Amino acid sequence: MKIRVFMATVLLLISHCVFSATSLPHIVILATGGTIAGTAANNTQTAGYKSGELGVQTLINAVPEMNNIARVDGEQVANIGSENMTSDIILKLSQKVNALLARDDVDGVVITHGTDTLDETAYFLNLTVKSDKPVVFTAAMRPASAISADGAMNLLEAVTVAADPNAKGRGVMVGLNLSLLRI
Template structure:
């Protein structure tokens, strides 16, 4: 090989090696740059999820279903819709304005009509609420719920939540698919209330139709109208006008962090049945409830808790079999006063609790005692 050809081969080899080295260096630099970018994006994304807007409250929305998550093929159908057909993500997404007032995240606990909320779901929900409220990153909780039994769930939580942080239960009377659905604004209001410092220590609250009520006193009074939820005798504790949340009253009965009821280790609630009082009612209803395993009976009695002779016979026999008997009223409002008959037959009077709420309190009372005098004290305290 002559010198010229040899030098040419050497130069070509050096050139190829140099090009390969440059390419490898460039690839390493690009890979490093891509990794740094991905790491930064991942870090930024994690930060956004964990902290959101630091100037806003962190509100958790727990969904159980109901009309607020209901839909129908017709936007004029306000009665024949399917409850609990939308997931909480869709419900939250339908109110984009929420992002302006709080860092909102949703969780689907259940998706049923509230007529199907049972004791097991009550316990599951209560335990989840208490766990979340123990988290310093959670400032308040909103619970979406069907309206038919909303007051029962709200009152149960009012008695077993162990925190002063705001808990607001909300529903709607019209499905999400309806013209002028009330759910979106009700949800907005619920988050607004839960984000308000003044809402702390008020116990569990219920909001619909611009009103704020204590779970202790609110009740559903109409089957379909949007102003169905009332706190007739005791009044509301506040209201929302525009963007302003105003509180006027404080609940005086014991609740939440002041309550002695703790369900953290309870797996099953005692069976409590409600029996309706009417003309010509009979003893066999009480016998049947006892036979079916009732540990407590609430009577939705007439007037001031009055009971027929046959009903008293059935109730007295039930008490002799270690069943606690509570007299409430079907009237809808007013106090069922403690009478001489209560002392004679070892009955309990429900104070101002309606039958469905009297049942809630009796279930919890029975986790503590079966002594009628001690149970009576709970009705006077809570």
């Protein structure tokens, strides 16, 4: 319940605040693929789509509202369905997150991931990331090409949480559909 209240408070505060570009936190989005980056043959197809088709910049461009919350950069770590996630990719992701969070100019990291193995990857990062800065995983249940795609809103929510100073020291989190979980 506290996490849900925290998430609602963060969204309300951010929506009522105006920041100058220099005072905005710097959030890096690391993309690994999954349904959030998936596409289908038509916009009513929510099964049988291809995971990990869209690049991180396409995901960022789909949510220009993030620019009111944070300075956002993106890096493509992988572009696969999470059922194809390997220990090598997870280790590379952990090393990348640690390197980014060691930088003074990075305030938090958001990771886009498929839902099949998100919990395993998030748990591994919770054990291996050595920073109090926020790390927030997000994903989607419907591909980006679907009429009812949920990825863009989930990405906005994850960036909102990662940009909030109150998210520091909470460990790795997962944000989906207005819910926030700590690993």
